[in-house]
Amino acid sequence: MNEKIRIGVVGTGLIAKGLTLALENQPDLILTGILTRRDIATMTSHPSSELLTNSVDDLIDKADLIVVSTGDVIYGTDVIDLAIKANLPVVTMDAELQVTTGSYFARLGLITEAEGDQPGCLAALKENAEQMGFKPLVYGNIKGFLNLNPAQEDMEYWSKRNGTSPGMTTSFTDGTKVQIEQVLVANGLGAGIAREGLLGYESEDSHSGGVHLAEQAKELGMPISDYILAPKVPPGVFITAEHDGRQKDALRYYKMGEGPYYTLLVNYHLCHLEILKTIRRIINGGGVLLNNNTEPAxxxxxxxxxxxxxxxxxxxxxxxxxxxxxxxxxxxxxxxxxxxxxxxxxxxxxxxxxxxxxxxxxxxxxxxxxxxxxxxxxxxxxxxxx
Structure with a gap:
């Protein structure tokens, strides 16, 4: 009963490498393999280089659960297929994969997006909000900047400065990442979208932007998944919701405003550090946090x-x-x-x-x-x- 749960990691990028470091001193978890397509002989600087493998079978054989964070839908799909066939639960921090092939796997086995990136954080916030009696109208992402067609030179500069890949940097900048994330949120949490390409209102703060989106949700008659463009707001997620009118005085006292719309804000998302929470959720029988639904809209x-x-x-x-x-x-x-x-x-x-x-x-x-x-x-x- 005291044996550690064996974790296999797919990927060696920013998120995957951070997770391997986070797993080093966990009392209940042990890292048993890291799958990479790179030449292992050239990766001696990796913090867990002794666990690197080019063999999917080797990774799966030594794992009780795998975490996938590659950003490569084609490759990730092939790996997850083998893991599902081996009856392993799969945790992803890969919204790109979830919105493309995640629904295929959701019918075949346990696959869930992790808390830490915006979709998983919104799923966790939804659980918390609904337990307190809130009725979500807006599942909101916070974006600080947007350039639909950035220059390659600029993306290479910011990539080097931030320690991210040029592709990742570009997908953040041109809005692709937030569009993908909010598609996953809409499918997984049963929300709609107000229009193709989302609304993406500019806002000084999360609440005023959330109220604007909530009014659109009320007109549409359903919760919506969307984002605000708010350079002054810390990166994170929010839910704007309604509550029982009899709680209005109490919510005012709790500094939640006058209503009828209330905004719950998580002003951070710590990516690989929060994946640990989802791993333990699965181990403890908590089930799927968020996936793309078996019938995505x-x-x-x-x-x-x-x-x-x-x-x-x-x-x-x-x-x-x-x-x-x-x-x-x-x-x-x-x-x-x-x-x-x-x-x-x-x-x-x-x-x-x-x-x-x-x-x-x-x-x-x-x-x-x-x-x-x-x-x-x-x-x-x-x-x-x-």
Whole structure:
């Protein structure tokens, strides 16, 4: 009963490396393997270099649970497929994968996004809010800046300065990351989106922005997943909600304002440090924190940042200078290409700036991720007509 739970980690980037450090002194957890595609001989500076492996089978054989944080939908899908087949629970910090193939895996085994990134933090905040009697109207992300088409030179500069990859930096800057995250939140928490591409109101603070979004949610008659653009607000998440009117005086006394809308703010998200909470949630039988739902209503579509030419090669969609991602309703866009699937793709015909890419526009290499998405779409086209 005192044996430690064996954790395998997939990835060696910023989040995965931070998690390996965090696992070093946990009384109930032990890191048993780190899967990488890189040449292990060149990775002697990795803090747990002795645990690096290029073998998926080796990682799975030594693990009771795996954590996936690669940002590569195609590769991550292949790894998770093997883990699910081995009956291992899977924790991800990979919203890109969740909104692309997560629904495929949600029907086959236990897969959950972790607390720490904005979607997982919103799921945890929702649980807390509802236990206190709040009725969420807005699941809000806080974004400090936005440039839909940033220059490559600028992204390389900020990438080096922040210690993140150029692709990650670009996806944060052009809004792709927040669109993907709020798609996952909408699907996983049963919310809607107010419009394609989200609203993204500019705001001085989380509450005024949340109230503005809450008014839209009331008009639509459902909770919404969205974000505010608020440079002065710390990065984090918020929920704007209603409450029982009889609690108005108490909530005023608790400095929550006059109502009828109240904003609960988490002014941080600590990524890899919070993954530990979700690992323990699964170990203790708490079940899924957040996944993309077995029947997702929304997706993150690839939209051209500039005119694209026939024959043009797209190495990677998320974080590229050719496309960005926007939230869309699947039922209205059954032929769209999810930005997470754009990997080693070739344009079959010209695509104009601002146009949503479809499967008629591109040739994608065969992969489990592509096949999984087509299965998701086949199911979506059925239940969208019911």
């Amino acid at each position: 929304f997706s993150a579509a690839a939209v051209a940042k500039r005119d694209l030419n026939a024959g043009e090669f797209v190495e990677r969609g998320v974080g590229s200078f050719q496309v960005r991602g926007i939230a869309v309703e699947i039922a209205r866009n059954l032929n769209h290409v999810p930005i997470g699937l754009l990997s080693d793709a070739v344009l079959l015909r010209p695509v104009k700036e601002g146009q949503t890419l479809t499967f008629d526009d591109v040739k994608l290499p065969d992969s489990l991720a592509v096949r999984a998405w087509k299965e998701i779409i086949e199911r979506a086209s059925v239940y969208s007509t019911i």
